[in-house]
Amino acid sequence: xxxxxxxxxxxxxxxxxxxxxxxxxxxxxxxxxxxxxxxxxxxxxxxxxxxxxxxxxxxxxxxxxxxxxxxxxxxxxxxxxxxxxxxxxxxxxxxxxxxxxxxxxxxxxxxxxxxxxxxxxxxxxxxxxxxxxxxxxxxxxx
Numbered sequence: 001x002x003x004x005x006x007x008x009x010x011x012x013x014x015x016x017x018x019x020x021x022x023x024x025x026x027x028x029x030x031x032x033x034x035x036x037x038x039x040x041x042x043x044x045x046x047x048x049x050x051x052x053x054x055x056x057x058x059x060x061x062x063x064x065x066x067x068x069x070x071x072x073x074x075x076x077x078x079x080x081x082x083x084x085x086x087x088x089x090x091x092x093x094x095x096x097x098x099x100x101x102x103x104x105x106x107x108x109x110x111x112x113x114x115x116x117x118x119x120x121x122x123x124x125x126x127x128x129x130x131x132x133x134x135x136x137x138x139x140x141x142x
Contacts, residue, residue, distance in 0.1 A: 023048035037092075038142060040099075045137040047129065054128035058137075065119040067095035072118055099142040104135055 023046075030041040049055050066074035070087045078086050086094070100121070102109035107126045114120035129135045 018052070020050040020052065022050055040140075040142050042140050043138065047135045047137055049129040049131055049133050049135070052131055054130045056125050056128045058123040058125065059114070060121045060123060062097050062100075062119050062121050064095040064097040065113075068118055069094070074119070097141050100139050102137060102139045104129075104137055109137070 025046040025048075027044045028041055029043075030039050032039055047058070066072050067086065069075055070079065075086050078084070100111060102111050102123055104125050104127070109126060110124040112122050112124075114122055123137070
């Protein structure tokens, strides 16, 4: 019985998965135009690649665009839940983010929206971020 107990005690560690967490640090400078209900900002992101592979593409959730359309994932979920506020809101009440101009360490980044999700941006990097490497991603936004 002692042998079985030792086997069970050590078995889970033998098959543990490697785990990593990307490190992302943000600095955002924002100006509020309260008359026009607009934020103008510049964001600097320090991205540390803790993955065991180089990254050439980053997917970024652009939360304000979830409110841009009743056909976004959020809009569809609200409809399914019976919440029609977003569906019947006027265009001024809907949110969005624009004026994005991403750069990686000063080099322009190819940016597009995900073909299915208007609240997900796809950043195709001009060069890969290697494992353990730190990179600076910047963009203005409105």
